Amino acid sequence: MNRMERLTACRLYGIVDLGYIPEDQLIPVSKKLLAGGLGILQLRAKNHAPEHIERMGRQLAPLCREYGCLFIINDYPEVARSIGADGVHLGQEDGKLEAARSLLGPDALIGRSTHSPEQALGGFREGADYIGFGPLFPTGTKPGRQAIGLEHIAGVQAQLPEDFPVFCIGGINKATLPAVLDAGATRAVIVSWLLTHPDITGTVEAVRRRLGEA
Numbered sequence: 001m002n003r004m005e006r007l008t009a010c011r012l013y014g015i016v017d018l019g020y021i022p023e024d025q026l027i028p029v030s031k032k033l034l035a036g037g038l039g040i041l042q043l044r045a046k047n048h049a050p051e052h053i054e055r056m057g058r059q060l061a062p063l064c065r066e067y068g069c070l071f072i073i074n075d076y077p078e079v080a081r082s083i084g085a086d087g088v089h090l091g092q093e094d095g096k097l098e099a100a101r102s103l104l105g106p107d108a109l110i111g112r113s114t115h116s117p118e119q120a121l122g123g124f125r126e127g128a129d130y131i132g133f134g135p136l137f138p139t140g141t142k143p144g145r146q147a148i149g150l151e152h153i154a155g156v157q158a159q160l161p162e163d164f165p166v167f168c169i170g171g172i173n174k175a176t177l178p179a180v181l182d183a184g185a186t187r188a189v190i191v192s193w194l195l196t197h198p199d200i201t202g203t204v205e206a207v208r209r210r211l212g213e214a
């Protein structure tokens with residue numbers, strides 16, 4: 001499968017966020033996520049310099065490859081390029097996607113965070129390969145960002161091509177997942193629930209099954 005096919009096949013997207021795990025846990029925690037069959041792993045480190053993220057990314061990239069998982073760098077297209085990651089994820093304030101596309105080329109995966117139905121459509125139109133849509137619920141992983149609830153999920157997916165990946169994000173956990181699925185979500189990004197769970201691998205497997213992936 002090429003990158004695009006692997007992206008389309010992926011239902012559960014995980015993030016190793018250095019706000020939740022200390023750096024010495026990056027590799028062991030990533031291994032536990034990958035052992036559960038995660039399709040995409042993102043490295044997110046909001047308080048680290050790009051050079052530092054690059055060093056961590058160089059360790060993670062071969063591990064993801066070994067497990068057949070796509071590897072995405074948050075925020076820094078240059079880092080994604082220099083370590084040969086599968087792509088980059090950019091928020092609304094992270095600049096135009098065109099610049100990242102010309103740096104990374106047509107085969108790289110470029111994701112965009114979106115926080116409303118209008119932004120979701122905008123992300124597709126500006127050439128994102130997938131979007132994150134949320135936060136659905138208030139979440140400590142993205143403090144200060146208004147929660148958008150569940151009401152728009154089905155409509156957003158309906159206004160986009162059927163195979164265009166919309167990853168719902170923000171506050172998805174054991175308690176909220178049933179309502180997220182009932183609202184029509186088919187793909188999810190989950191951060192703190194997975195990173196803080198005593199059985200990371202088992203939870204990845206269980207959520208993938210709930211999303212119809214495994």
Ligand code: TZP
Binds near residue numbers: 113135136140190192
């Ligand atoms: N963007 C929107 S919500 C969010 C990001 C990065 C954080 C999601 O984390 P969690 O812990 O799964 O709520």
Ligand code: MG
Binds near residue numbers: 090
């Ligand atoms: Mg960003």
